[in-house]
Amino acid sequence: MFNIRTKIKQLLQSDATGHEVTVMGWVRTFRNNQFIALNDGSTNNNLQIVVELGLLNDATLKRITTGASMKVKGVVVPSLGKGQKVELKAVSVEILGDSDAEKYPLQPKKHSLEFLREVAHLRFRTNTFGSVFRIRHSLAFAVHQFFNNKGFVYLHTPIITASDAEGAGEMFRVTTLPIDGTAPRNEDGSINFKEDFFGKSTNLTVSGQLEGELGAMAFSEIYTFGPTFRAENSNTARHLAEFWMIEPEMAFCDIEDNMNLAEEFIKYLIQYAMDNNREDLEFLAQRLAEEEKQLPQDKRSELGLIEKLEFVLNNSFERITYTEAIDILLNSPAYKKKKFQYDVKWGIDLQSEHERYLVEKHFKKPVIVTGYPAAIKAFYMRLNEDGKTVAAMDILAPGIGEIVGGSQREERLDMLLEKMKAMHIPAEEMSWYLDTRRFGTVPHAGFGLGFERMVQFVTGMGNIRDVIPFARTPKNCEF
């Protein structure tokens, strides 16, 4: 019986009238006991339903409240109201689920994003989150389309692993051993993980890259797109403990090819949203413009959301080396006036204030930084000729900071072994990884795009908690 339903988006797109349709959705508002604004999540635009006097009895009218769900059969007629071409003249109204207006958390008014985070189980029913999550869906779809068009194989890398791909030690442990102190111990008092479920110590993956490299060594080009987990205690608007990452890995590829692919990929995703989510982007642009009106003049963006996306599409990303970036920072007015909280000198890990200066103040566009000091990057990155920098690349985006991290990989077995030794990464446990270098090693490269940071960039949402359905952050795991 539900397949007779017409989606509201489809109905509003056409100006055909005179025919009868059935719609279903949730009531946004009910005015003058006569006009229902109905939404089914296919678009932010509500369908106006006109209930003529006498069609419904008082008891039914009372049940038409914000949040209630209903099925309406009616005739499509030209709308006299502004904002829509057509509306529905109700023939019959059936309430599917009541919603107590006193208790329903989403009143027909503007709620703060902070409040909506607390009712994240209902926030999809607001315009802002309707737009954000329709765009998120589109971008996810575009990721697969982009790589599929290029012949990459989608490889499902494991979520439970026994390795720390990034060597940063920010992992969530996976165990079935008791945590009440009765777990089996070794003679030296440490936990005996041989007795654990997998017979070894395991964790949730921080990245699918290492397994991705194994795939690239057979298929030439693969990508992963899955959840990754980091137990870093960063309570910022850019960090999640559970986030989604896209990681392509390409054999026969160097750092230059890697940068080109990453730039093409980001632009493809933006273009896809521009072509397929125009209405939602316009809604979010408007929302952002209103939010920015509250800010002092010098804090407002120069470009609106859509202009920003167009600008990124139409301009090449700036490409600089880490050494050049440090020079720019050292010569900046911000550095000279001691505006940076963290010191700047060759060898530092760029802090987000430094990254933001480079993209937002200096270049005013996305920047790709290459050639980072070997000491601050992961063990698998390829050592450059100079012996002190690696073929790493980070893409920094305005308003976001680091959106992509990638590198050409160290394909030379002896160099890799040396590096692992220096970084105390046990080679015996990584024998499977090293086999790619032992048997038919090739130059290869890849990168990771933080999916939520990409969704933030496209939607203009300031906080990463607002672009993932249910955010996991330190001290927070609701829903």
Ligand code: 4AD
């Ligand atoms: O720079 P990262 O740590 O790189 C890697 O994991 C590599 N293995 C990728 C590769 O070369 N295949 O992370 C990649 C991206 C970052 O640039 C950022 O966009 C995102 O993942 N990211 C996070 N997003 C949300 N919350 C966090 N805690 C994140 N940590 C990284």
Ligand code: MG
């Ligand atoms: Mg990184």
